[in-house]
Amino acid sequence: MKLHHNPAxxxxxxxTVTAREAGLADRIEEIFTGVFLPVSPHEGVISDSPLGKIPxxxxxxxxxxxxxxVICEYLADMAPDKNLLPASGDARWRCLTLQALGxxxxxxxxxxxxxxxxxxxxxxxxxxxDAQRARINRSLDALANDRMAELADVTVGSISAAVCLGYMxxxxxxxxxRTPRPVLAEWYAGFSERPSMKETDPAVLV
Ligand code: BEZ
Numbered sequence: 541m542k543l544h545h546n547p548a549x550x551x552x553x554x555x556t557v558t559a560r561e562a563g564l565a566d567r568i569e570e571i572f573t574g575v576f577l578p579v580s581p582h583e584g585v586i587s588d589s590p591l592g593k594i595p596x597x598x599x600x601x602x603x604x605x606x607x608x609x610v611i612c613e614y615l616a617d618m619a620p621d622k623n624l625l626p627a628s629g630d631a632r633w634r635c636l637t638l639q640a641l642g643x644x645x646x647x648x649x650x651x652x653x654x655x656x657x658x659x660x661x662x663x664x665x666x667x668x669x670d671a672q673r674a675r676i677n678r679s680l681d682a683l684a685n686d687r688m689a690e691l692a693d694v695t696v697g698s699i700s701a702a703v704c705l706g707y708m709x710x711x712x713x714x715x716x717x718r719t720p721r722p723v724l725a726e727w728y729a730g731f732s733e734r735p736s737m738k739e740t741d742p743a744v745l746v
Contacts (some may be wrong), residue, residue: 541566541567541568541596541597541598541599541600542568542569542571542595542597542598543555543556543559543569543570543571543595543596543597544573544582544584544588544589544592544594544598545570545571545572545573545574546572546573546574546594547740547742547745547746548574548710548746549594549595549650549662550646550649550650550703550704550706550707551593551594551607551608551650552574552594552608552651553703553707553742554595554597554608554612554637554642554643554646554696554703555597555608555611555612555701555721556568556570556614556698556736556740557572557578557597557702557703557726557737557740558611558612558615558616558696558697558699558716558738559573559615560735560736560739560740561619561622561624561694561699562616562618562619562622562624563619564615564618564619564621567642568597570709571584573585573594574594574595577658578658579704581593586727589604590607591606591607593606593607594612595608595611596647597606597611597614597745598615599614601682602687605688608643608690609639609640609696611622612625612677612695612696612699612700613696614640616687618733621635622694623693624663624694624695624696624699625666625695625696626695634690634697635690635695635696635697635728636696636697636699637697638657638687638690638691638695638698639695639696639700639704641682641683641687641700641701642697642699642700642701642703642704643700644675645675645676645679645680645683645701646703646704646707648672648675648676648679649673649676649704649708649711649712650707651709652669652672653699653711654739655668655669655672655700656669661684670696674686676708680708680717680721681700683719683721684720684721684723684724684725685712687701688706688719688723688727689733690736694734698731699736702728702731702732704725704735705717705724705728705732706741706742707742709743710742710743710746734742
């Protein structure tokens with residue numbers, strides 16, 4: 541399998557952590573096609589995905605899968621013994637909703653970065669920036685206040701949450717998300733010791 545990749549992307553990292561937890565990392569060739577500038581996607585990604593977005597996974601039979609949620613579900617399906625995505629019932633919907641919360645948090649953190657690091661200063665929209673910051677804080681509160689039970693298991697949901705917290709540290713090192721959320725901070729400290737997290741740490745790879 542071939543993965544269009546940039547180690548700075550939290551969406552890519554959700555896939556690379558899931559691949560490691562599934563025991564499938566050695567079957568995936570990572571190809572750097574994720575340019576930093578969102579206005580000029582790499583031709584290599586566009587040839588496999590009309591969206592031109594990373595991650596895109598090309599499976600062994602040539603099928604292109606995107607986005608990260610679909611790829612993570614595909615990898616979880618290939619390793620049913622790991623229970624990275626509960627098969628049915630309440631546990632499945634709670635896990636998928638936790639994953640969606642992590643995805644939404646990553647979307648917001650990445651969009652905020654584009655706005656504050658890439659958009660010319662005179663074009664920035666301060667109310668929009670404030671709204672993204674408020675969304676990030678609400679989402680972090682939701683993880684800390686409502687999701688600790690699901691975070692106990694290693695699933696596509698808890699991976700998504702951990703990767704977002706890693707992205708906050710990577711791109712927003714001055715934002716102290718830990719002090720108001722000590723239980724979440726303790727959980728993350730433990731989760732980030734997993735080999736899957738250490739091997740994909742953007743602070744080391746980028
Ligand atoms: C980043 O450098 O923060 C980044 C790169 C690719 C996708 C998303 C974020």
